[in-house]
Amino acid sequence: MAMITFRINRYNPDDERRGHYVQEYQLDVEKGTTLLDALNEIKWKQDGTLTFRRSCRSGICGSCAMTINGVNNLACETQVLGLGNSTVTVEPMRGYPVIKDLVVSLDPLVRGILAVKPYMITHSPPPSDQERLQSPEEREKIDGLYECILCGSCTSSCPSFWADKEYIGPHAFLKAYRFIADSRDEGSREHLEALDDRHGLWRCHTIFNCVEACPKDLNPTKAISELKKELVRRKLG
Amino acid sequence: MRVIKRYRIHAGTFAWILHRLSGLGLIFYLLLHIWVISHLSGGEESFDGIMHFFGGPLFKLAEIGLVGVIFYHMFNGLRITLIDMGVMVERQKMLFVIAVAVWLACWGASGAVMISRMISATG
Ligand code: HEM
Ligand code: SF4
Ligand code: FES
Numbered sequence: 001m002a003m004i005t006f007r008i009n010r011y012n013p014d015d016e017r018r019g020h021y022v023q024e025y026q027l028d029v030e031k032g033t034t035l036l037d038a039l040n041e042i043k044w045k046q047d048g049t050l051t052f053r054r055s056c057r058s059g060i061c062g063s064c065a066m067t068i069n070g071v072n073n074l075a076c077e078t079q080v081l082g083l084g085n086s087t088v089t090v091e092p093m094r095g096y097p098v099i100k101d102l103v104v105s106l107d108p109l110v111r112g113i114l115a116v117k118p119y120m121i122t123h124s125p126p127p128s129d130q131e132r133l134q135s136p137e138e139r140e141k142i143d144g145l146y147e148c149i150l151c152g153s154c155t156s157s158c159p160s161f162w163a164d165k166e167y168i169g170p171h172a173f174l175k176a177y178r179f180i181a182d183s184r185d186e187g188s189r190e191h192l193e194a195l196d197d198r199h200g201l202w203r204c205h206t207i208f209n210c211v212e213a214c215p216k217d218l219n220p221t222k223a224i225s226e227l228k229k230e231l232v233r234r235k236l237g
Numbered sequence: 238m239r240v241i242k243r244y245r246i247h248a249g250t251f252a253w254i255l256h257r258l259s260g261l262g263l264i265f266y267l268l269l270h271i272w273v274i275s276h277l278s279g280g281e282e283s284f285d286g287i288m289h290f291f292g293g294p295l296f297k298l299a300e301i302g303l304v305g306v307i308f309y310h311m312f313n314g315l316r317i318t319l320i321d322m323g324v325m326v327e328r329q330k331m332l333f334v335i336a337v338a339v340w341l342a343c344w345g346a347s348g349a350v351m352i353s354r355m356i357s358a359t360g
Contacts, residue, residue, distance in 0.1 A: 011239070020239055067241075070244075070245050071245060094240075094241040094242065094243060094244060095240060095241065095242065096240065097239070097240055098239050098240070157244040159242070159244075162240070162242040205253055206249070206252075206253070206317050206321070206329075207249045207253045208247070208248075208249030208329055209244050209247075209249065209250070211249075211329075212244075212245070212247055212249070213244070219326065221320070221326055221329070222326040222327060225320060225322065225323040225326050226323060228321050229323060
């Protein structure tokens, strides 16, 4: 057990006069407590007005991404004692407009992902008596791509996104490449269409914040390299 | 609504900021260079005059700085090009360390040559 101070950035849209402020909460934390557990404890026992998103509490839905001690991470996958500090600073994810407390508007995230048509596109008829099959080798090609849970941590951390609200964003580039690399997908042209644009791939300055920020250890910049190569190949070929 | 535009800095941040600063520095130098060269159209005297102005030791030292800026922009530019081609994307920090090492080695070598020439010219 250890007494931890949580410094939480707060904002209530119904109290504009107060604006953004930091509120501190104390909580006795034991081994195994995630930041999400701690936030729930605070909300249920200390302050019911504290607002944050969560759903799966097991690192799969992407709802609970927030900036924890300056680093984007999933609250439900963050061990409080593992942070190694007696004070934990919690902020809403950076780069997105704050709606209330730790809840940010994910409209830019959705706009970006829809631009790349984030679903399997096929033109040929499916095999008559079975699903579209994939060999283990073909399946392996989407390792490091399919795991994305669309938490938005990567795009939140990206200076190109801060500078251009219409930037499609690393999360959407990774998703586009996830389908282009999938042997069953026949819609590469459709996925790529929006990317060859001033709000698209060419705005990436290889700063690598997305790679630093991803809680699933994925590499959007690698996907961006592959997509750039694919676009160039199509232009020249 | 408030939007926070900040993130923890790391190798990639340094590489990018330095690349932008060096790029802007190069543009500034290029404009200065064109302006100096344009004195050629004013005849021999005008050109000799401006060359004399920029011939002092202070500008010789600034030239060593310029060489550093060029080498940084060049080697980090090659690093970015390699990354865009998919080379060492997963080891970009190592690639940055290599780019910095090559940069400093080339800058140091040419700086040494330039300084020794300055010394032999004055002495
Ligand atoms: C020596 C060979 C050079 C190489 C290999 C090179 C490479 C690059 C690359 C790859 C970028 C893109 C960076 C990014 O995406 O963020 C870039 C940007 C830039 N370069 Fe160069 N470059 C060279 C020479 C020059 C010269 C001579 C100038 C100026 C006269 C210059 C000015 C710039 C500027 C202003 C930028 C924009 C910086 C930014 O977007 O952050 N470069 N360069
Ligand atoms: S790539 Fe990583 S950081 Fe970006 S949305 Fe997917 S899981 Fe989140
Ligand atoms: S609550 Fe679903 S990822 Fe954290």
